[in-house]
Amino acid sequence: MNICAVVMAAGDGKRMKSAYSKVVHQVAGKPIIKWVYDALCEAGCEEQVYIVGDKQEQIRDVLGEGVAYVFQEQRLGTGHAVMQAEPFLEGRGGFVIVLPGDSPMVSAKTIAKAVDAMESADYAAVVITATADDPTGYGRVVRDENGNVLKIVEHRDCSEEELKIREINSSMYIFKTSLLLSALGRLSAQNAQKEYYLTDTIDILIRDGGTVGSVICDFEDTLGVNDRYQLMKASNIMNRRILMKHMMNGVEIVDENTTWIHTAVEIGRDTIILPGTRLMGNTVIGEDCIIGENTRLDGVQVGNGTTIDSSIATESVIGSDCRIGPFSHIRPGCLIKDHVTIGAYVEVKGSEIDEYTRARHLTYIGDSKVGKNVNFGAGTVTCNFDGQDKVGCTIEDNVFVGGNANILSSVVLGHDSYIAAGSTINEDVPSYALGIARKEQENKGDWVTKRNRLRGANYIKLDNRRSEL
Ligand code: UD1
Ligand code: CA
DSSP states (O other), X not given: OOEEEEEEEOOOXXXXXXXXXXXXXXXXXXXXHHHHHHHHHHTTOOOEEEEEOTTHHHHHHHHGGGSEEEEOSSOOXXXXXXHTTHHHHTTOOSEEEEEETTOTTOOHHXXXXXXXXXXXXXXXXXXXXXXXSSOTTSXXXXXXXXXXEEEEEXXXXXXXXXXXXXXXXXXXXXXXXXXXXXXXXXXXXXXXXXXXXXXXXHHHHHHTTOOEEEEEOOGGGGOOOOSHHHHHHHHHHHHHHXXXXXXXXXXXXXXXXTOEEOTTOEEOTTOEEXXXXXXXXXXXXXXXXXXXXXXXXXXXXXXXXXEEOSOEEESOEEOSSOEEOSSOEEOSSOEEOTTOEEEETOEEESOEEOTTOEEEESOEEESOEEOTTOEEOTTOEEEOBOSSOBOOOEEOTTOEEOTTOEEETTOEEOTTOEEOTTOEEOSOBOXXXXXXXXXXXXXXXXXXXXXXXXXXXXXXXXXXXXGGO
């Protein structure tokens, strides 16, 4: 079938009170307009024209140059928006799908159903409608006594009787291209909003002797985002759907209210997602993992059997059977292999850490290469910034780093070496050597009694009033 789409996305989105175009705001990690684009592609409609306005650059940044754009100089209504696509539609024949750019919940299934309806009968157009509990603000679908669509009346133009209709116009349609073109040419702006309404084409087509079919979909699928409240609503509904998909695939999700998962995320079965967890971007998690509580992963790849507790990780790879957290921060560019432990208050950035290495507490590893089976004592710091450049160190296999050591830029710790606790290492340490760089200890006998510094039972009583803490 010769089929194309026109997407109306030139509106100012005034009610969003934003510097960004309404349709580039994200729902479940994907811009609203991209949801529309993807639904059209999934429904088999690759040829798409976007009617854009002042913030068109932002839309082009999202969709790229694989689609066509038409600039609508003045926003004179949805009918006027589609008129801008006339040069593109002329002589095309076939069907044209018209969608609003601000409805992220639109599904390929609904579009496909409407296409089927068009193909099954000789309709001039098919309107996608839904039943709203509260139809306020929507165009109402008026039908005749036989249930056939007669016209669509905008809320502000409705009579008392029409206001009672709960079937609403989703603003999603399919038209016979030639008939849409003929109807567009006859639209007028004589209505409450002084706009060219696309909805009036339905009335015109029927007056011309055509019939208009309808496909009724879930009200949620028609949800438009006009303000921040509707953006939140759409995000919530989409999130529930995503959680449901994962649960049906064998992922355990403990709390639907505090778990947020972006649309592109993949999770293996028997993985448990604990409350307060947010999985973002193109995160991919393997099987049998435990993620959370209170964890954020953004663009992270995780193997199987890994636990990540109360931690943040970004743009990194974490292997299988790792123990991460609580309170670890894995910054971009890390490659953490299998069986690694990254513990409490450990920060890792731009580093490669090989198997079985442990940094259980209070460590910073930056821009470094760390071998297998390395042990970091608490408080170890790779001093990767010399004030000018960021250069980490190289720590080979089986190295033991004692607590509170500093390893300076570019230093190489040879395999199977030991670093004494408290050392600041600024020269390479050969394999099998002990690197020690600290002043020898001296004990001053009876210093406490001589100086009268006994501390005795001088306990400090804590006040239990919060304001005093
Ligand atoms: C529209 C429908 C209404 C339907 C509702 C569903 C009309 C007249 N009304 O109303 O029947 O129930 O959607 O959500 O069509 N746009 C342009 N250029 C313009 C005007 C609008 O590109 O000149 C775009 C907007 O950016 C938006 C879409 O068209 O993406 C719909 O416009 P909007 O003003 O939101 O229409 P509604 O009042 O919601
Ligand atoms: Ca709207």
